[in-house]
Amino acid sequence: MTTWLRHPFNIGKLLIFGVLLLLTTAASAAAAEEPVLNIYTARHYQSDDEIYAAFTRETGIVINRIEDKEDALIERIRNEGENSPADIFITADAGRLWRAEDAGILRPVDSALLNDRVPVSLRDPQGYWFGFSMRARVIFYSKAEVEPGAVTSYEDLADPKWKGKVCVRSGSNVYNLSLLGSIIEESGEETAEKWAQGVASNLAREPQGGDTDQIKAVAAGECQLAIANTYYYVRLLKSDDAADRAVAEKVGVIFPNQADRGTHVNISGAGVAIHAPHPENAIRFLEFLASDEAQRDFAIGNNEYPVVDITFDNPELKSLGEFKKDPVNVGTYGENQAAAQAIYDRVGWK
Ligand SMILES: [Fe+2]
Known part of the structure; x- marks a missing residue:
């Protein structure tokens, strides 16, 4: 303080600075939301x-x-x-x-x-x-019925050897539209339609319920393979209900397409x-x-x-392990959404 008093020039500077500060504060207060x-x-x-x-x-x-x-x-x-x-x-x-x-x-x-x-x-x-x-949209399998390594890709789900063994929810559900959108992006509409047709002919039952229902259907022996998002499974693993944990115990997780494009996220x-x-x-x-x-x-x-x-x-989420994810931009799922819906409609994946 005493130094400033001994130098009037600095006091002037200080005053100018003070005025500027007030003006700036007033301006930003007006602009602030x-x-x-x-x-x-x-x-x-x-x-x-x-x-x-x-x-x-x-x-x-x-x-x-x-x-x-x-x-x-x-x-x-x-x-x-x-x-x-x-x-x-x-x-x-x-x-x-x-x-x-x-x-x-x-x-x-x-x-x-x-x-x-x-x-x-x-x-x-x-x-x-x-x-x-x-989240990753992965394949779940019955530990009792399916050998590890028997299914390694989404494409495998269309193999006729799984006829009557696959559970999946409705084709108009956005998770499935996005999955098919990614296949369209990767392989083109024709290949994507063949895939959807193949999976639709392998279904164990008409598409019904949400993702958790597909995992539960695998545990119950209604099907051997299912498609669902990872967090539903982790939720079962962590459940306070012993019946949920028993479901998770019977079902294994496959991160598809690790040898090629990676898992759909x-x-x-x-x-x-x-x-x-x-x-x-x-x-x-x-x-x-x-x-x-x-x-x-x-x-x-x-x-x-x-x-x-x-x-x-x-720890439960991490117990699923690390995986390679499909690096495609997730925005492409939206761009391919109408084409995906048309394919599901055509192949009868309701
Ligand atoms: Fe969800």
């Missing part, structure tokens, strides 16, 4: 609550949440138009994120942090959406809504989802794989 974020989400996992709470703790931004099925949310954002309070849209499956992008309810985001942390195959090339957790992801009233908060939220902390919560809470390479503690 209210600390609110409106999330429209089709995910309904408890673990997401913890991630939202952690975001609010860190940023002071209060989250309002609207939950519904993805198609209803997309429709709602469209109908709300420019007045939509939606800042963020969240859903599982790249095929659905692509639908949202296609419906024009998202805006592109250019974030160096997101581009750096989220692998290029797990986000939209134009930044309309980003994957924040990853998908994402849960999010994008910023087209008319987001709080776009800065929205990007901050997306960046938070890519943080080590949120990535760990995804991996532990819903038994999904983090998209960022982090260490995490989930």
